[in-house]
Amino acid sequence: MKERTRRLLRSLIFLLLLGAAVIGVQGLFGSNSSWDYEHERNYLLEKPGSLDGVYVGTSNVHAFWQPAYGWKQHGIAVWNYSIDAAPAEAIKYMVIEARKTQPDALYIINLNTFKAESVDPDTTSIHRVVDYMPFSLNRLRLTRRLTEKLDMPPLEKLEFYLPIIRFHTRWDELKDWVYGAADFDYKGSLHYSAYQKNVTDYSKTYRVYEGLEPVSDDVAEIMDDLLDYCDAEKLRVLFVIVPQVVSREDQGRMQTLAQTVRDRGYTCLDLLTDYRELKLDLRMDFYNRKHTNVHGSLKFADWLGTYLMEQEGMTDKRGQPGWESWEAASESYLEDYLGAYHLPFELSLENRTELEGPAMKRVTVKELSATVTWDPSEGADGYEIFRKADDRGWESVTAVEASASSYTEEGLEPKTKYTYTAVPFLETESGRKYGHFSVNGVSGTTGGT
Amino acid sequence: MEQMMKILEEIRPDVDFANERKLIDDHVLDSFDIISIVQEFNEAFDIEIDVEDLEPDNFNTVEAMKELIDRLRNAD
Amino acid sequence: MTIVSLPFFLFTAAVVLVYYAVPKKIRWTVLLAGSSIFYALNSGWLALVLAGTSLLTFVMGWAVQKVLDASRADLKAAEGLSREEKKKRKEAARKKARALMLTGVLADLAALLFLKYFNFFGSNLNRLLSALGTGGRIPALNLLLPLGISFYTLQAMAYLIDVYRGKTAADRNPAKFMLFMSFFPQIVQGPIPRHSQLAHQLYEGHDFDYQRLCFGAQLMLWGIFKKIVIAERLSGPVQALFAADSAVTGPAVFLGACLYGLQVYTDFSGGMDIVRGVAQMLGIELELNFTQPYFASSVEDFWRRWHITMGAWMRDYIFYPLSLSKAFTNLSRKSRKVFGAFVGKRLPAFLAMFIVYFLVGLWHGADWKYIVYGVWNGVFITSGILLENAYAKARGLCGIDEGTVTWRAFRILRTFAIVSFGRYFSRADSLGHAMDLFRRTFIHWRDLSFLTDGTLLKWGLNTANWVLLAVCVLILFYVDARHEKGISFRRTIAAQALPFRWLIYIGAVLALLIFGCYGPEYSAASFIYERF
Incomplete structure (x- = not known):
């Protein structure tokens, strides 16, 4: 009998060890997007209780708010706890998860996440949200909640509880997308080529509609649930509607949600309606309908950063001990990822004005000199000429007077593509203010010898 | 017995029949050999070894084969 | 429920638990219940086909036994009869028993032939008829095959013949015989058992034996390794090389055949290891179905x-x-x-x-x-x-x-x-396709460039997976070579100190989890031998 108990005990210990090993190894496998890993796992590297804010949502967060830039510009630490295509149901659980290490931060939540009429999550979106959360009751609850409506035999849903079942197939890529992701220390800021380079003109399609639309019962319930949680936890929350090109119905639903939120005593910033606050240029600040590119994102982030400092009491911590990793992250992010894709003055909203830009005409190359021409616009005090050689960053070349319509630069490098744009400016007491400009500019390639 | 050994050695000259104890179990003899052996035994000793007698135990050793032959001869 | 799936593992665990939890005398009923559930879950109403064959075989076996027993008793009682008379009576009884046995065997066979070969014979007959100018008349039927029919039919036939030959005694309990016919791990793809070897093992209750349980589990792990790490991984290249529209020539075609051979071997023998492992956990020893075939020295040896x-x-x-x-x-x-x-x-x-x-x-x-x-x-x-x-x-x-x-x-x-x-x-898809494969092998029979020019990577495996495959095949052949020498790995492992042993087990499970080809990103191919 004693022998039997001993055996039983030993078997139990073995099973426990085996379970622990399986859970440990399975933690390496998850959705193969390194962003998810960055946003959820690297978050845990932040000192508990240190962050000023946590921004929760989907890609509608990380295409707008860049934590590294928030630090660079304002000295505030606001992390993106955001997962592409996260279903609305997940938001509450993401807040709960994020609060485990940052219980007192300000939680910023995009209402754009909730507008969708249908909120049925699919396989991919579930994996992306769940996979990189550490094992916990919260993760189990979230997984159960998200898989409830999936039309799948119960045993097949196991892949969401143990993602290794799906993702072990990529064992040979493991080092690239897990360890590779851990190498990025941009505090969850976006590094994505479409965000850097793509420009789509939405000046014709961006509309602001008025009026309310009813939200579905599902969405209403999810929203109520979230607000109940915020109430119970006395959470500091700020709701935001980010500017997107969306239909009348969707805008109406977001307005309904905004009203719900405000009725319950929370603040909601509607930047879709008030996009002019951001000095957004609808012709060049989006890379697609739902996401700003680097140009729009910098405007949004500077505006929101200022708001957070003025209205939410966040303070500039630049230079304080303990924030070296944020210093380093903001330096390298701006240099490595944004450097080549924005004009220097774009870093601050303060030196921007709504002045219309000139129509750029062409670049005429003659051996190693280039002449750029444009049709002057009205009201400028002058134009500052910016130039980019190949894919290297934009540089200011010179400033010309308001009547000028061309500029010639000599002594260029051979076999190089030069892109020029002329930015109108006003000289004011507080310095030069830049107007709108053509982000594509005009270009020409020098001859070779 | 001598006649038996002669038959066996003719069929498989490479096998040491006197000393092998597991002719079947160790695959020393294959099913072709068994058929040849049975045919020869049937003719030589005027017996009829039946399919039912094709048991490993009856062919694993020379002694077992002899026993089988004796049994069948006496049965008639 | 295939035998490499979570439901099957859970099912097995449940059967093992219940088996050792009930009194020894009725342990066989647990196996019967488990087997019935397993079969019904897999084949639905087709379970009736198996039940029918079993019942028929049981009755015929019982009848054959009765005739033989009666004859024996009769001869014993009739002391005074002459030798010729005795022989005559014996012959008469045997003739009767033989007729009964043959009836049973042919009935079993008929079910198999009808379900599995009807369309084959039908279409060939049609072709013949149309060649003779009378036109085809036999319609093709869409028949579903009950699980393991090719295996259990042979098993049933062997049983009847063995009863007739006196190699085993016929079962008297139809429920027990049902268990013999449907024993759940084995019903899928054998090994084809003999009644004299297996039946008593099923009916008697086995004592719990910790080491045997562990050995059974290890055998299962090894089988799972063969199946999901090697066999499943090979399905990509094999499919690519044998695709009907493949234009691969030279040694690459032959490589495909080698890989296919390896796939069949690991799939089938891996399945056997799982089946035998499950049986072992229940205290039942099934017969070996493979003894390192790739170490065979002749074709005859190979098939042995x-x-x-x-x-x-x-x-x-x-x-x-x-x-x-x-x-x-x-x-x-x-x-x-x-x-x-x-x-x-x-x-x-x-x-x-x-x-x-x-x-x-x-x-x-x-x-x-x-x-x-x-x-x-x-x-x-x-x-x-x-x-x-x-x-x-x-x-x-x-x-x-x-x-x-x-x-x-x-x-x-x-x-x-x-x-x-x-x-x-x-x-090959057909005889013609097979001939085409031979032709293609020999047109560029010296062209080995596919090994180095990146062609290998077009067959569904990247470099890392080819390397992994090679390593696993080496492990497989190393273990087979040890088995060939009669060395048991499980005993070697059992002799290690506890921490080592645990490390090996845990490592093995993790390796299977990571390197196995299973889950939604692979579409699981069903057992190659299951429907044979």
Whole structure:
């Protein structure tokens, strides 16, 4: 009998060890997007209780708010706890998860996440949200909640509880997308080529509609649930509607949600309606309908950063001990990822004005000199000429007077593509203010010898 | 017995029949050999070894084969 | 529920738990219940086919036994009878028993033939009829096969013949016999059991034995490794190389056949390991079905090591009876005059052998390619024996010493090549496709560029996966080589200190989890042998 108990005990210990090993190894496998890993796992590297804010949502967060830039510009630490295509149901659980290490931060939540009429999550979106959360009751609850409506035999849903079942197939890529992701220390800021380079003109399609639309019962319930949680936890929350090109119905639903939120005593910033606050240029600040590119994102982030400092009491911590990793992250992010894709003055909203830009005409190359021409616009005090050689960053070349319509630069490098744009400016007491400009500019390639 | 050994050695000259104890179990003899052996035994000793007698135990050793032959001869 | 799936593992665990939890006397009912549930879950109403065959076989077996028993009692009671009279009575009883046995065997066979071969015979007959100008008339039926039908039919036939031959006593309890016919891990794809070897193991309750349980689990792990790490991984390249529209030429085609052989081996023998492992956990020893076939030195040796229980079945119930039948013996006598003693004596066995391989081919599937596949192997086996003397002379002339390692290695490789070429028939879509494969192999037979020019990577595996595959195959052959020498790995592991042992087990499970081909990103191929 004693022998039997001993055996039983030993078997139990073995099973426990085996379970622990399986859970440990399975933690390496998850959705193969390194962003998810960055946003959820690297978050845990932040000192508990240190962050000023946590921004929760989907890609509608990380295409707008860049934590590294928030630090660079304002000295505030606001992390993106955001997962592409996260279903609305997940938001509450993401807040709960994020609060485990940052219980007192300000939680910023995009209402754009909730507008969708249908909120049925699919396989991919579930994996992306769940996979990189550490094992916990919260993760189990979230997984159960998200898989409830999936039309799948119960045993097949196991892949969401143990993602290794799906993702072990990529064992040979493991080092690239897990360890590779851990190498990025941009505090969850976006590094994505479409965000850097793509420009789509939405000046014709961006509309602001008025009026309310009813939200579905599902969405209403999810929203109520979230607000109940915020109430119970006395959470500091700020709701935001980010500017997107969306239909009348969707805008109406977001307005309904905004009203719900405000009725319950929370603040909601509607930047879709008030996009002019951001000095957004609808012709060049989006890379697609739902996401700003680097140009729009910098405007949004500077505006929101200022708001957070003025209205939410966040303070500039630049230079304080303990924030070296944020210093380093903001330096390298701006240099490595944004450097080549924005004009220097774009870093601050303060030196921007709504002045219309000139129509750029062409670049005429003659051996190693280039002449750029444009049709002057009205009201400028002058134009500052910016130039980019190949894919290297934009540089200011010179400033010309308001009547000028061309500029010639000599002594260029051979076999190089030069892109020029002329930015109108006003000289004011507080310095030069830049107007709108053509982000594509005009270009020409020098001859070779 | 001598006649038996002669038959066996003719069929498989490479096998040491006197000393092998597991002719079947160790695959020393294959099913072709068994058929040849049975045919020869049937003719030589005027017996009829039946399919039912094709048991490993009856062919694993020379002694077992002899026993089988004796049994069948006496049965008639 | 395939035997490499979570439901099956959970199911097995449940059966094992309940088995040891109930009193010894009724443990067999747990197996019966488990087997019935398993079969019903897998085949639904087709379970009735199995139930029908079992019931029929049970009744016939019981009847045969009754006739034999009565005859024995009768002879014992009738002391005073003359020898001739006794013999006469005995013969009469045997004749009756034989008729009963044959009725049962043919009925079992009829079910198999109808379900599995109806369309094959039908279409061939139609072709014949239309060639004769009368037009095809037999419609093709869309018949579903009950799980394991090819295996349990042979099992049922063997049972009846064994009862008739007096090798086993017929079952008296239909429920127990039902268990014998449907034992759940084995019903999927064998091994094809003998009643005398298996039945009593099923019916008697086994004591809980910790080490046996562990050994069974380890055997399962090893089988799972073979199946999901090697066999499943091979399905991409094999499919690519044997695709009907593939234009691959040269040694690459042959490589495909080798990989396919490896796939069938790991899939089938891995399945066997799982089946045997499950049985072992329940205290039941099933027969070995594979003994390192790729170490075989001749085609004959290969088939002795491959699907052993099938080979034994063919030997005991087809080959021996045919070879020793009156007709064949007479044929032998006559042919000696024509072909001489050497050939004449061997003719019955050869003929029987050809029939066996024809049947083995047919058993694999209702298609001519399988039949040619069987004959291909038959030709090499019979020619090996027929030309034995000539080969020996040739070896003598070339001064080849049979004892050397190189000679043995050569024989193993030669056997491997013959068997692999044979796979063209079993894997190709049709006989014509198989012939095309042969043609394509030999048009650019020296072109090895596919190994280095990146072609390998187009067959569904990247470099990392090829490397992993190679490593796993090396492990497989290393373990097989140890088995060939009679060394048991499980005992080696059991002799290690506890932490080491645990480390090995945990490592093995993790390796399976990571390197196995399972889950939603792979579409699981079902067992290659399951429907045979």
